Amino acid sequence: VEGDNWIRRASEMFQKAGYPTERDDRPELFDQDFPMTDVAVYAGWYALHLTGPFRREGFRFQPGAVAYHIHSSSAASLRSRTSFWAGPLLDRGAAATMGNVFEPYLMMSPHVDVFFRKLLDGATFIEAAYASQPVLSWQTTFVGDPLYRPFAVALDDQIARLTVDKRPELHWAYLRKANLLVQRGRKDEAFALCREQAVRLGSPVLWEWLADAQLVSSNAAEAVKLYQKAMEQGNDPHRQLRLARKLAQAHEANQQPSLGLAVYEGLIRAHPHHGHLADFYRRARDLAEAANDTAKAAEMQTCLDQLLAAGKPK
Numbered sequence: 001v002e003g004d005n006w007i008r009r010a011s012e013m014f015q016k017a018g019y020p021t022e023r024d025d026r027p028e029l030f031d032q033d034f035p036m037t038d039v040a041v042y043a044g045w046y047a048l049h050l051t052g053p054f055r056r057e058g059f060r061f062q063p064g065a066v067a068y069h070i071h072s073s074s075a076a077s078l079r080s081r082t083s084f085w086a087g088p089l090l091d092r093g094a095a096a097t098m099g100n101v102f103e104p105y106l107m108m109s110p111h112v113d114v115f116f117r118k119l120l121d122g123a124t125f126i127e128a129a130y131a132s133q134p135v136l137s138w139q140t141t142f143v144g145d146p147l148y149r150p151f152a153v154a155l156d157d158q159i160a161r162l163t164v165d166k167r168p169e170l171h172w173a174y175l176r177k178a179n180l181l182v183q184r185g186r187k188d189e190a191f192a193l194c195r196e197q198a199v200r201l202g203s204p205v206l207w208e209w210l211a212d213a214q215l216v217s218s219n220a221a222e223a224v225k226l227y228q229k230a231m232e233q234g235n236d237p238h239r240q241l242r243l244a245r246k247l248a249q250a251h252e253a254n255q256q257p258s259l260g261l262a263v264y265e266g267l268i269r270a271h272p273h274h275g276h277l278a279d280f281y282r283r284a285r286d287l288a289e290a291a292n293d294t295a296k297a298a299e300m301q302t303c304l305d306q307l308l309a310a311g312k313p314k
Helices: 002-016 088-089 112-120 124-132 157-165 172-182 187-201 203-216 220-233 237-253 256-270 277-290 294-309
Strands: 041-044 068-069 096-100 140-143
Touching: 002 041, 002 112, 041 112, 068 088, 068 112, 088 096, 088 140, 112 124, 124 140, 157 172, 172 187, 172 203, 187 203, 203 220, 203 237, 220 237, 237 256, 237 277, 256 277, 277 294
Parallel strands: 041 068, 068 096
Antiparallel strands: 096 140
């Protein structure tokens, strides 16, 4: 579907530019308990009203965020915090958004890839909006400062400004720089930069990046240490939950399934009503089996069966 292709191409653009990117190609929507944090750019489709982690109490976009959800009625109202998309996205902190007030059909909607390509090239919001529209009509509306240029500042200049202003976004600027160094074949330099800044800033963001890189490189023992460091220095509950699941994965890769099992048992105790509780039980069961703990595996399976029989989340 062409809408998927637009989003896929936009995702690839941001990855190439060094931004950490999460792309989900599944037909299902993100659920409310998906541990999404630190969102600066969002593009998705196709639900009538705001859904997923955006409905979570306390969810906020990063300052300056740009967000868009493709739907025929995404901007049918700008005055509601819960109905449709444009209004709710603004209510949750997006600095700029766009949407349709009536059916424009897909190919006459703003082309997501063109819009973000223009922004990444340093265009203003209104320039990118104009370029992304194959036709000009009353169906589409753009909401935000027309002269906003979110990607106008070069990365090193951005780091310098954020350092002077002591802004928390500095963590993400260094992460982007590390990603660009990796793309250029300078992996050791990227790791050294991230470790130095993770220590200096006390950054769970950078510790998590380092841990992910070690896990991908099959250095599970080091990944365990780094995920633990990230958890020690973080306090966002959704990041902590994501880190815990990654930590369990690292324990398993390090041939220590019993430690991974302990992580999931802790999650089950701490989040007895979580939307992913059934998956916690499944992972705990599998790790118990890997640890040859048949009694614990049977216990986790029994709890899972009872949860599913009660019609609880899958």
